[in-house]
Amino acid sequence: MTLLFRNATILSMDKVHGTMPFAGDLLVENNLIAAVGIDLAVPVEARVIDASGKLLMPGLVNAHMHSSETFFKGRYQGTPLEVWMLYSYPILMKGPIPERLLYLRSLLTAMESLKAGVTTMVDDFFDPPGFELTRLKRVFDAYEDAGIRANVSHCVIDKHVLDTMPYLRDIIPADLQAEVDGPSITTADYMAFCRDVFASQHGRAGRLGFMVSASAPQRCSVELMQACLALAQDKGVPYHTHVLETKTQAVTGPEFYGKSLIRYMHELGLLTPNTTIAHSIWVSDDDMALMGAAGCSVAHNAVSNLKLGSGIAPIRRLLDAGVHVGLGTDGMSSNDTARIFDVMRFAALLHDVAAPDTDRWITAAEVLRSATIESARTAMLDTITGSLEVGKRADLIMLDLSGYDYMPMNRLDHHLVYCENGSNIRMVVVDGRIAVEDNKLLTVDEVQIFAELRELLPAYMAEHAELEKLNARFEPYMREMYRRATIQDIGMNRYQGDLPLWPGANHRGS
CATH class of the missing domain: 3.20.20.140 (Metal-dependent hydrolases)
Structure with missing residues (x-):
């Protein structure tokens, strides 16, 4: 599959650009990022995707x-x-x-x-x-x-x-x-x-x-x-x-x-x-x-x-x-x-x-x-994925920057971290293949999978509920073990707040 994303905002996460966005095109050929640049030529049989007002970033x-x-x-x-x-x-x-x-x-x-x-x-x-x-x-x-x-x-x-x-x-x-x-x-x-x-x-x-x-x-x-x-x-x-x-x-x-x-x-x-x-x-x-x-x-x-x-x-x-x-x-x-x-x-x-x-x-x-x-x-996969660079696998997501989460646009990295929740995703590409487009999975029939799960899960979850009852007999002892460990002073604290570590125990921070 050949994909050419036109006029995108690109967040490449590579060593040159880091988290600084830039404008350009991105070409995917087969499963690789083949080119990143301005006004890239359109290969034969490429699908051209207008990415104006969209962000391309690593998956x-x-x-x-x-x-x-x-x-x-x-x-x-x-x-x-x-x-x-x-x-x-x-x-x-x-x-x-x-x-x-x-x-x-x-x-x-x-x-x-x-x-x-x-x-x-x-x-x-x-x-x-x-x-x-x-x-x-x-x-x-x-x-x-x-x-x-x-x-x-x-x-x-x-x-x-x-x-x-x-x-x-x-x-x-x-x-x-x-x-x-x-x-x-x-x-x-x-x-x-x-x-x-x-x-x-x-x-x-x-x-x-x-x-x-x-x-x-x-x-x-x-x-x-x-x-x-x-x-x-x-x-x-x-x-x-x-x-x-x-x-x-x-x-x-x-x-x-x-x-x-x-x-x-x-x-x-x-x-x-x-x-x-x-x-x-x-x-x-x-x-x-x-x-x-x-x-x-x-x-x-x-x-x-x-x-x-x-x-x-x-x-x-x-x-x-x-x-x-x-x-x-x-x-x-x-x-x-x-x-x-x-x-x-x-x-x-x-x-x-x-x-x-x-x-x-x-x-x-x-x-x-x-x-x-x-x-x-x-995951020891950083030479393969994690950034948008020529020669890496084409794993990327395209987000719409036109909605509430980016209005007004101040600083893109802040919007992505503090505002975005995934609702603006318009396309997901893995290994050069479109897996999600316009909130629809293209690889799996979601309706059929959900229908089968609704049919099979009740019996399994009922069996698991019985298993929970069986294991609940251990809970008082697990909680006592947890209490004994929690009240120990080990010279460091990774909890946050001013409550005692346990009723009657002293709080210690470091």
Whole structure:
């Protein structure tokens, strides 16, 4: 397909222009950006698109999300991560989601993402209790059919869940503990599984990749994490993990290993340029220095962190330390939408309350970089996507600048970050193919997909409700564990406000 966008305002996010817009044309040939300039010649059989009054910018990159949560959108509130996971990732399970619903769930995630201007997503997929290539293939099938670019993992845990959080073995009654199964895979089996995925799925359609994901340092054995990193480095893909999302996890490091989880990873050789860390909230100055020196990346999930009450990540200090920072939604149960524009606005506003020194606040330009080229860097895709440059893949969105959100037009980067919510998207192009035009998906029949979901979901959600009841028996003990961790004075505070950390406990900030 050949597309010529005429008379556009272009926000390229490249090293030359950054966030400064300029006027021009943009030519797409096959799946590449072939030219950017003024009065470009019209190739034979090109579709010429009048982009007057429109903005062309890189497609947004969602640096961290979980398609496994999509059917739980709007289901939970008032639960911190460790309690929320009882229901969204149940300790007690009744088998995996049916394969057709697995496909539809993945497809729905991609559909919503595309209509929100996300052209690349990093799906840290989780499919307990097993690791079956045929099931992971259905996720890749969905993303190929939807027309999105994606990095997909199959997140692994090889420690017993009750040994991944402090105090649980002492708190939970023995009869309940006996109901919880242990890990389902060994390091050797996971490596064999990953190699099969790389051989059969990696590179599909020229836009789908596999990445290696050891869930978290407290959830995985040293052998497994080091094997995962070695494989990721060998294949040139991210080692994707979760670190220090909550205060409970900040307590876990000293309780389990006598040091922070980041220091623990550093001593194991797990901090590298391939390492992308989701969340990174309860990190110390020493942690950040180690991460920056190693060239790590962070996927900042501003909205999810707020909904789960996890805290406010020290993004300015992470940036100062040299850490690459991208933006993610997290899953659609802890965020409830796939809209990176929402995350951009929250990220820009949230960190203004971190300190009164306005020179330290996060700027709109920095947020735009985090949503595009820096998010692409966290996925190790920055040579392919994240900016509009000749030779890169044609992943872009076109927005209408004529409406309320841009009237009057003052400064474009400010309007995009503080005003835009995705409602002005008129076209989404992925790998040179138009995926969305005038709010209509061109790759998938939305009406048919929604009709099938309405038919199949009630039975599945009723079954999940029964699973929630089964797992609710663990909630009092999870909340007690959360309370014990929360009241500890660990020398830092990532909460915001003047309430005590717990009734009767003293508030401490730093």
